[in-house]
Amino acid sequence: MFPHPPLFFHRFEVAKTRMTDDSSDAGGEYEREPVPESALLGSGKFWGMYAGEHAAGTEFMIGPLFLAAGASLSDLLIGLLLGNFLAVLTWRFLVTPIAMAKRLTLYYQLERIAGVSLVKFYNLVNGLLFCFLAGAMVTVSASAVGVPFGITFDVPDAMFGLSNGSFTGLVVIVGVVIAVVAAGGYDRVAKFANLAAPWMIAVFAACGIVSLGQMNLTTAASLAEGRFWSDAITFVQDKNGAQSFEFWQIVVFAWLCNGAMHFGMADLSIFRFAKHKASGWAPSIGMFLGHYMAWIAAALMLAALIKIQPALALGPDGKVTANPGLLAYESLGWAGIICVVIAGWTTANPTIYRAGLAFQGVIPGSARAAMTLVAGAIATVAGAFPNLSAQLLGFVGVYGTVLGPMGAVIFVDFYLMKRFGLRDDYAHHSKTTANLAVLIAWLLPVAVGLYLIYWRGLFAAYAVLPCWIACGIIYIVLSKLTQSTTELAMAADGAATSTMENQ
Amino acid sequence: MMPTTMKIASVIMLTLVVLPCFGFWMGGLSLPAVKWLALAGTVGWFAVTPIWMGRPTGTEQTASGD
Numbered sequence: 001m002f003p004h005p006p007l008f009f010h011r012f013e014v015a016k017t018r019m020t021d022d023s024s025d026a027g028g029e030y031e032r033e034p035v036p037e038s039a040l041l042g043s044g045k046f047w048g049m050y051a052g053e054h055a056a057g058t059e060f061m062i063g064p065l066f067l068a069a070g071a072s073l074s075d076l077l078i079g080l081l082l083g084n085f086l087a088v089l090t091w092r093f094l095v096t097p098i099a100m101a102k103r104l105t106l107y108y109q110l111e112r113i114a115g116v117s118l119v120k121f122y123n124l125v126n127g128l129l130f131c132f133l134a135g136a137m138v139t140v141s142a143s144a145v146g147v148p149f150g151i152t153f154d155v156p157d158a159m160f161g162l163s164n165g166s167f168t169g170l171v172v173i174v175g176v177v178i179a180v181v182a183a184g185g186y187d188r189v190a191k192f193a194n195l196a197a198p199w200m201i202a203v204f205a206a207c208g209i210v211s212l213g214q215m216n217l218t219t220a221a222s223l224a225e226g227r228f229w230s231d232a233i234t235f236v237q238d239k240n241g242a243q244s245f246e247f248w249q250i251v252v253f254a255w256l257c258n259g260a261m262h263f264g265m266a267d268l269s270i271f272r273f274a275k276h277k278a279s280g281w282a283p284s285i286g287m288f289l290g291h292y293m294a295w296i297a298a299a300l301m302l303a304a305l306i307k308i309q310p311a312l313a314l315g316p317d318g319k320v321t322a323n324p325g326l327l328a329y330e331s332l333g334w335a336g337i338i339c340v341v342i343a344g345w346t347t348a349n350p351t352i353y354r355a356g357l358a359f360q361g362v363i364p365g366s367a368r369a370a371m372t373l374v375a376g377a378i379a380t381v382a383g384a385f386p387n388l389s390a391q392l393l394g395f396v397g398v399y400g401t402v403l404g405p406m407g408a409v410i411f412v413d414f415y416l417m418k419r420f421g422l423r424d425d426y427a428h429h430s431k432t433t434a435n436l437a438v439l440i441a442w443l444l445p446v447a448v449g450l451y452l453i454y455w456r457g458l459f460a461a462y463a464v465l466p467c468w469i470a471c472g473i474i475y476i477v478l479s480k481l482t483q484s485t486t487e488l489a490m491a492a493d494g495a496a497t498s499t500m501e502n503q
Numbered sequence: 504m505m506p507t508t509m510k511i512a513s514v515i516m517l518t519l520v521v522l523p524c525f526g527f528w529m530g531g532l533s534l535p536a537v538k539w540l541a542l543a544g545t546v547g548w549f550a551v552t553p554i555w556m557g558r559p560t561g562t563e564q565t566a567s568g569d
Contacts (some may be wrong), residue, residue, distance in 0.1 A: 054531075202517045
């Protein structure tokens with residue numbers, strides 16, 4: 001009934017995280033070779049994994065942010081539906097075919113195309129972004145832990161402003177605990193995350209239903225009227241100032257908030273195990289449970305709190321604050337608080353673990369536990385600034401903008417290089433450690449995208465797709481200009497000589 | 504037999520989390536009762552489910568299967 005395969009999930013996670021392990025196929029994870037036929041898995045495994053992976057601590061934060069940003073209810077319901085559908089199509093038709101054809105991890109494919117040094121740099125960037133994501137989880141968990149102790153969750157105006165002293169202290173405690181557990185190993189956390197996933201989905205649904213009851217929305221007519229939603233938006237805008245979040249922003253956000261996973265091809269590492277193309281539809285369960293039902297349920301919690309106890313929705317500065325712990329407590333009591341803590345913890349832990357492995361790959365010889373603690377420290381510092389988690393809608397767009405374009409490199413290398421008479425897997429064949437064409441094709445659009453986001457106020461998720469397309473075009477143009485046939489011939493000669501000597 | 508019974512028990516625990524919410528929504532249950540039942544379902548879920556979830560099946564041991 002609950003298709004949660006911990007061993008399989010663990011394999012995925014190890015594959016996704018052991019980014020720079022040079023050992024050949026250590027532990028049977030097929031990190032540097034195609035997954036053999038005997039290790040392929042049926043579609044059911046993928047459905048189970050995606051169901052759990054996208055019901056996370058961030059959903060408690062993101063849902064209320066839609067309301068706080070002024071999204072209309074109809075735009076939210078239809079926009080999320082369309083955006084999530086587009087995300088599922090992207091997984092199915094962009095990621096799955098390449099994953100099943102090559103059956104290699106993203107990191108090994110990138111190493112063959114971009115070179116080992118460039119992959120290490122990519123890992124460093126990836127690790128830092130993971131730390132900020134984990135920081136948001138730490139904030140979410142701390143917000144729930146603080147509820148029984150009466151510790152309030154204040155969001156200061158300044159991006160790098162601290163909350164009150166008690167909350168900051170709580171963030172440090174929660175962050176240290178999460179980092180120490182992550183440093184101790186991954187297995188138990190992964191198994192516990194799988195155990196908790198179905199229950200978390202149930203709690204999300206329960207919170208949404210209770211919120212509807214709290215607002216006396218017991219008929220289809222009262223729901224369709226949407227007065228509860230527009231009243232809540234009016235309340236938020238009175239306190240926080242006017243904001244808008246348009247239909248297409250919702251669509252593009254829902255589509256691209258996991259841009260690093262589908263457009264960025266991170267999930268090649270998952271779908272390389274797929275036996276059938278139909279496995280590519282599996283993300284739909286994660287999208288429609290985690291990014292549809294859970295987001296809407298979490299938004300309803302804020303709407304209910306505003307209707308029933310508006311004073312509780314306000315921070316000390318008189319502005320509406322989405323406090324995930326308080327929202328869940330008001331809806332479902334202790335079960336809600338436990339859910340927020342566990343949702344934050346089970347997401348932060350593997351994220352810090354992944355970041356630690358990324359850092360370990362950058363500094364050869366360093367201890368994994370030490371690097372995990374470094375990642376945990378960075379995440380804790382990030383978690384101490386509540387505005388970073390309050391800006392989660394923007395952050396996930398930046399995350400996709402920075403990491404997504406590398407997927408275009410994979411796409412171009414797979415579909416177009418040979419058609420243009422160019423060498424695929426160029427770094428592998430030319431024995432270079434950093435393919436300049438990839439480096440420039442990645443960083444140039446990302447730099448422009450970040451400039452537009454931070455200096456021109458572009459909605460972050462809007463930058464993902466243009467950067468992806470620009471990266472692909474620049475990569476193929478630069479490859480045409482830089483690929484050296486002499487270099488390839490020399491590398492081929494060297495390989496042939498080496499083979500003869502070995503014989 | 505044992506895992507099947509435990510799986511059914513897990514379903515009942517999840518039902519304890521979700522079903523009373525509908526009762527509250529329709530006006531048949533008080534919110535405090537819903538919160539206590541959800542907590543009971545939560546404790547029950549984490550007590551019962553580890554007994555069967557995570558045990559490798561024959562399919563998983565061979566790392567294949569559909």
